[in-house]
Amino acid sequence: MYFLFISDAAFQTGWFLESSITELLILYVIRTHRFFLKSRPGTLVIIASLVAFLITVLLPFSPFSKALSLSIANFREVALIALILIAYLLTADMVKIIFFRVYIHPSRRKHT
Numbered sequence: 001m002y003f004l005f006i007s008d009a010a011f012q013t014g015w016f017l018e019s020s021i022t023e024l025l026i027l028y029v030i031r032t033h034r035f036f037l038k039s040r041p042g043t044l045v046i047i048a049s050l051v052a053f054l055i056t057v058l059l060p061f062s063p064f065s066k067a068l069s070l071s072i073a074n075f076r077e078v079a080l081i082a083l084i085l086i087a088y089l090l091t092a093d094m095v096k097i098i099f100f101r102v103y104i105h106p107s108r109r110k111h112t
Contacts, residue, residue, distance in 0.1 A: 009071040013060050016070060018081045020056040022088055024049045029093050033100045036093050
């Protein structure tokens with residue numbers, strides 16, 4: 001918090017946004033053995049994750065934000081969160097792909 005020069009509420013908001021969106025994105029990574037962008041998820045998965053994403057992003061603007069100690073993130077915070085999310089998503093996908101190449105025998109692989 002202090003090394004980022006942001007308030008406690010801004011840190012809590014960033015943590016909430018990053019962790020919630022990370023969980024939504026990881027759903028797309030773990031649902032397939034391949035690179036996550038090469039496999040189209042079901043319509044209900046897309047709709048549910050979009051609704052959850054919108055609720056997450058809009059919650060700091062809602063009347064509940066004060067009770068939850070959330071604040072509106074500035075551009076620098078959003079950019080940092082986006083970089084963390086991209087790095088985490090790509091790392092998780094690379095580790096998943098390596099895992100399936102190394103530990104799953106080629107004859108037992110399912111192409112999903």
